[in-house]
Amino acid sequence: YQRRVHGKQWYQRRVHGKQWYQRRVHGKQWYQRRVHGKQWYQRRVHGYARGHYTIGKEVIDLVLDRIRKLADNCTGLQGFMIYHAFGGGTGSGLGSLLLERCSVDYGKKSKVEFAIYPSPQICTAVVEPYNSVLCAHAMMEHSDVAFMV
Secondary structure (H helix, E strand, C coil): CEEEECCEEEEEEEECCEEEEEEEECCEEEEEEEECCEEEECCCCCCHHHHHHHHHHHHHHHHHHHHHHHHHHCCCCCEEEEEEECCCHHHHHHHHHHHHHHHHHCCCCEEEEEEECCCCCCCCCCCHHHHHHHHHHHHHHHCCEEEEC
C-alpha cells in the first residue's frame, strides 16, 4: 500500500499486528505508529535538558514504579547498577535524573555506575561535550562508584 500526501511519500506496513507508517521527507525518515487510535512519534533526544526535564519527567515515575516493584520482591537489596552513556541526551539527562531520584528514594543503598564517556575524535552530536559536563556533575553527586569506559 503506497499513497502520496502533499508531495511526501508514505508507506504502510504491518508489524506484529500494529500499523506502521514510514514517511520519507527530504531524504530522512520519520516513523509513526498507530496504537489504540493514538499516534506516537519517535522522539530523539540529543540534549541533556530534554532528557532530564522534558521527556525524563514524563517517564521517570513509570521507571521508578517498576524499580520499586523489583526492589520490594528482593529479600536483601544491596544496591543498584546503572549503565548509561554520557554523550547522548537520554543517557545523560534521564540517567542523571534516575540517579537523583534513586538517591532520594534509596539513600543508603549503593549505586554503581558504568558510564560510556564520549570520545573527542568520534562525535555524533554537537552537544556531547555539554551533556558530558552536566552528567558528570550528577554522577559525582549521587553515585558511589563509577567506571568510565
